[in-house]
Amino acid sequence: MNKWKLHFGWYVVLASFIVLFFNAGARYAFGVVFKPIIMEYGWGRGLLSAVFGVNMVLFALGLLVVGKLYDRYGPKWVLLISTLIISLGFILVSQTRSFLGFFLSYGVLSALGFAGTSIPLVSTLVSKWFERRKGLATSLALAGGSLGHFALVPIVALVTQKWGWRSSFLGLGLVMFVVNVLLILWVIKGDPWQLGLKPYGMEEEGGKVILSDESYGLSLGESLRRSSLWFFSLMMFICGAGDFFSTTHLVPMAQDYGISYIQASKMLGWYGLMSLFGLLGAGWLSDRWGCRIPIMLTFLLRTLLFLMLYLYKGSWSFYLFALVFGFTHLVTAPLTPVLAIKLYGPKNLGIITGLINTIHFIGGGLMAYLGGIFYDVFRNYQLALFLMSFLSGIAIFSTYAIKDKGEKI
Structure with missing residues (x-):
């Protein structure tokens, strides 16, 4: 039993x-x-x-x-x-x-x-x-x-x-x-x-517990001397900026264009459900293509989505944005520690991923704030949408630049 x-x-x-x-x-x-x-x-x-x-x-x-x-x-x-x-x-x-x-x-x-x-x-x-x-x-x-x-x-x-x-x-x-x-x-x-x-x-073997080797890895200082960490951090800063600009301003932006409060709120709810599929799919894709390709595809989608919302604002475009952007929302969450451990080893993984996640959320806070400021100045979110489309494009190249000694990551 x-x-x-x-x-x-x-x-x-x-x-x-x-x-x-x-x-x-x-x-x-x-x-x-x-x-x-x-x-x-x-x-x-x-x-x-x-x-x-x-x-x-x-x-x-x-x-x-x-x-x-x-x-x-x-x-x-x-x-x-x-x-x-x-x-x-x-x-x-x-x-x-x-x-x-x-x-x-x-x-x-x-x-x-x-x-x-x-x-x-x-x-x-x-x-x-x-x-x-x-x-x-x-x-x-x-x-x-x-x-x-x-x-x-x-x-x-x-x-x-x-x-x-x-x-x-x-x-x-x-x-x-x-x-x-x-x-x-x-x-x-x-x-x-x-x-x-x-x-x-x-499992145990011969009375000894089998554990993975976590004794190797770069220190935070050594990692900071590698360009990969700076490109990694830039990508995560832009990722956080897109995430929290969208979750903070999607509902009020949709209301500005005639969508009802409850309907706009449902969009944000569906955004959350789609993030589950992105979360589950990210690991499956990374096992087959490595970590960088799913992340680059994520930012390609984001570049197009922000540009779409910059050009078209109707019920269909807001729903499409919520569903597809929601799918990308958590893609980097499971891939960040996987990519970091390949680049820098497991020994100091906690402090390195802690730094990367901190930069991610600072980017989120800054862009959520700027979105509100841009609205107050221009009475719309056009500049914020254009900026996020541009930054998402930069994140594609930043992710591509995350290389370490030619290893497939």
Whole structure:
């Protein structure tokens, strides 16, 4: 009977799936409440986008701190404290009546909470429970983010339409607190050794556990002296810029051209579902073509999509943008550590991928902010769309330039 007993690692995968479900739903719901907040306060889009930009930058920097805290204290305390912070932030957002209060509760508190309940930490947690099927387990956990984006964004839109955006923030804050705390206390463990278990699929030979060799690899300083890391970072900066410009401004932009609030919100929800297919397809494509080709194809699609939306703005073009761009949204997520380990080795993978992900989210915060500023100045998003099409083209060449001693990557 023990042969058929489900390994505890799969329970950790399920718990991680649920944590990311609410994390992603809460993060991407910002695009849905964007206009309702502006309508209540009378702020410009640039000012509200600045709050989101600060949130993204602090989130990016918080990832570096969270990684160190995870290594020292394990996931339970990091996840628990982060859940308390993000829940408090969302509840305070629902009660604030001033720009300063909104800035501190969403721009600062929520950002720090997001950092401790996000994909990088959860991916690390899941990977410790698996020696075999690690890619499958990680992909299943990350799928929670895509499905949370798909399911919760339209729900937030409906709640906002009926009871207001404050009710949406209050509900998300309370639900995240209850669900995450229960999972952290009852399910999530730092590694299998805490329960006297081995990682799933770990085999033994002659009484010795077989582990992969993680003793080789470049230091961060050595990696920074290679042009590949700079091209890699530039590509990820542009990737983040496209991701968070789109998720922040797609709904208000569609509304500007006569699409209803609920319909535009559904577009953002479908965007999230399509990201799941991109996430799952990225690993399959990289096994056959290497990492660079799927990433280059991603940016080719983005170049054309931003150009299409620059030229044509109707229901069909917004839907096409949401579906196809959504498919590209998470392509780099599973490929970043794979590409980094091929280029720089596993020894210092955490700090190198931490730097790359930080640059990615800083790009996201900056372009989300600039999108709002461009709108306030020109009363449209044309310059932002043209800029993102141009930058996506640059990212194609930047990805192509990621080479290391002729090795196929």
